Amino acid sequence: MRVLLGLAPADFNYFGTEEFSLPLGLGSMATYLDAAMGRQAEVKVLDGTNFSQTAFAKEIKRFNPSLAGFQSTIGNHKNTLLAGRIAKNSGAFVVLGGHNATFLYKEILQNREFIDGVIAYEAELPFQQLAKRISRKKPTNGVLGLVRKSKNGFVFPPAVVAHNLNLLPTINYDFFDLQRHFEKSAKAGFGSAINYYSGRGCVRRAASSIIAQKSTSHSFIPFEQFERTLASMNSCAFCGRMDMGNRIMDDGKVKKLLDALYFEKGVRFFWDVWDTYCPREGPKMVNGDETFRFFARIDEIDPAYIALQKKRFGKNILLQIGLESGSKETFSKMNKMIGLNKTQIFKRLLLLKKEGIRIDPSFVLGVEGESQKSLEETMRFIKQVISLGNVRWLLLSPLTLLPGSPFFKRFMSIPEMQRKYQGKDLLDAVEMNQDYLSLFSSVSRNEIIESIREIKESLPDGVRLGCKGITKKEGHKIGITTNKK
Numbered sequence: 001m002r003v004l005l006g007l008a009p010a011d012f013n014y015f016g017t018e019e020f021s022l023p024l025g026l027g028s029m030a031t032y033l034d035a036a037m038g039r040q041a042e043v044k045v046l047d048g049t050n051f052s053q054t055a056f057a058k059e060i061k062r063f064n065p066s067l068a069g070f071q072s073t074i075g076n077h078k079n080t081l082l083a084g085r086i087a088k089n090s091g092a093f094v095v096l097g098g099h100n101a102t103f104l105y106k107e108i109l110q111n112r113e114f115i116d117g118v119i120a121y122e123a124e125l126p127f128q129q130l131a132k133r134i135s136r137k138k139p140t141n142g143v144l145g146l147v148r149k150s151k152n153g154f155v156f157p158p159a160v161v162a163h164n165l166n167l168l169p170t171i172n173y174d175f176f177d178l179q180r181h182f183e184k185s186a187k188a189g190f191g192s193a194i195n196y197y198s199g200r201g202c203v204r205r206a207a208s209s210i211i212a213q214k215s216t217s218h219s220f221i222p223f224e225q226f227e228r229t230l231a232s233m234n235s236c237a238f239c240g241r242m243d244m245g246n247r248i249m250d251d252g253k254v255k256k257l258l259d260a261l262y263f264e265k266g267v268r269f270f271w272d273v274w275d276t277y278c279p280r281e282g283p284k285m286v287n288g289d290e291t292f293r294f295f296a297r298i299d300e301i302d303p304a305y306i307a308l309q310k311k312r313f314g315k316n317i318l319l320q321i322g323l324e325s326g327s328k329e330t331f332s333k334m335n336k337m338i339g340l341n342k343t344q345i346f347k348r349l350l351l352l353k354k355e356g357i358r359i360d361p362s363f364v365l366g367v368e369g370e371s372q373k374s375l376e377e378t379m380r381f382i383k384q385v386i387s388l389g390n391v392r393w394l395l396l397s398p399l400t401l402l403p404g405s406p407f408f409k410r411f412m413s414i415p416e417m418q419r420k421y422q423g424k425d426l427l428d429a430v431e432m433n434q435d436y437l438s439l440f441s442s443v444s445r446n447e448i449i450e451s452i453r454e455i456k457e458s459l460p461d462g463v464r465l466g467c468k469g470i471t472k473k474e475g476h477k478i479g480i481t482t483n484k485k
């Protein structure tokens with residue numbers, strides 16, 4: 001059988017990290033499936049960041065899969081649906097997965113008859129089970145994580161899976177078009193750059209979650225319990241992820257992967273995409289002069305953090321830090337729970353500067369309570385941060401209402417918005433953002449875009465700007481371009 005795993009191109013633009021980012025989830029699923037099925041399955045990963053939608057569609061037709069899985073995001077859902085229809089027309093069994101599809105499984109299955117199912121939460125083991133059933137022409141009932149539509153509603157899986165990362169095979173990066181990827185990363189000035197993960201999950205969500213990593217098996221969470229847990233999590237209000245616990249991969253396994261990528265593939269820039277990377281003692285990971293990029297919270301930055309990271313990863317460290325806002329009021333609405341004021345934050349940023357650590361700070365603009373005054377405060381704060389001189393890239397994004405996030409839930413609790421958006425799976429993120437701003441803030445989207453444009457004009461040479469969730473037209477207005485096709 002031929003199995004396709006695809007990430008469709010985004011249909012509204014995300015500027016920023018595509019130069020060193022590969023769809024690792026799909027690579028992991030492909031590796032796991034390949035290990036289990038060997039010659040019984042020809043597995044292909046199609047990374048839409050390398051294709052226009054037309055070229056992506058052509059590749060699907062050319063491959064002619066009998067099973068296709070697509071990762072849906074709010075930014076690529078329209079193209080994901082187009083891809084799903086093409087795969088269905090070729091006779092494939094089509095499933096969607098990822099955070100966006102999991103939160104919107106009811107809407108997707110009700111609205112899109114050509115989508116056969118949604119795999120909720122993590123998909124390595126579920127997708128493997130599904131491929132085996134389909135290759136043996138067996139029914140799909142009982143496949144972990146798989147939700148399907150029935151005449152009377154939905155057929156739910158017995159449980160979803162939170163994988164033990166040490167029991168998954170190491171991702172085979174040859175499933176990706178590395179040559180094309182490295183051309184992209186080199187063009188952006190990173191040399192051969194790649195992402196990986198040494199853990200999965202989120203510390204914020206771990207406290208309310210229901211699993212800890214077991215040493216000898218994956219964790220299986222009954223579906224009802226999974227949905228209840230998701231609904232009750234106390235997370236950052238803009239965050240649309242779902243995480244059942246915070247899981248760490250053994251250092252030995254991570255080191256082996258990093259060595260292979262360094263020595264065999266020539267990678268010199270590594271990005272650990274574990275969303276809440278946890279610094280810890282362990283073996284030295286650096287081999288030479290490579291750069292390591294991590295997510296970090298500003299409240300964990302202190303001399304001990306820096307010393308530990310340098311000991312393990314060398315001197316070239318880059319931290320993506322979500323500073324989110326320069327206004328106390330809007331920051332508090334984000335429920336990020338960092339108990340620091342701007343002076344304390346600035347001191348920590350100064351410490352990083354002194355230690356030669358570069359930063360990629362990110363901000364979210366236009367959350368509940370945003371006003372001209374709070375926006376100006378944030379702009380002033382951003383300029384102050386830039387003036388430190390160690391900012392490499394700045395991510396300024398209007399709030400995208402991600403399904404499953406607390407901001408999205410609050411928005412959808414307004415009857416007028418329910419009438420407008422409930423039951424839809426293809427959500428217009430820009431229109432929703434405009435509605436959200438008119439309900440919850442006193443600034444407009446145009447004013448936010450204009451503020452970003454002003455910051456762009458004041459950026460010193462060498463500092464790049466990224467914006468998530470903006471249209472091409474807005475990108476032109478701001479003056480940023482992308483090297484995406």
Ligand code: SF4
Nearest residue numbers: 202204235236239275
């Ligand atoms: S943004 Fe907040 S809630 Fe979301 S994964 Fe990161 S720490 Fe967790």
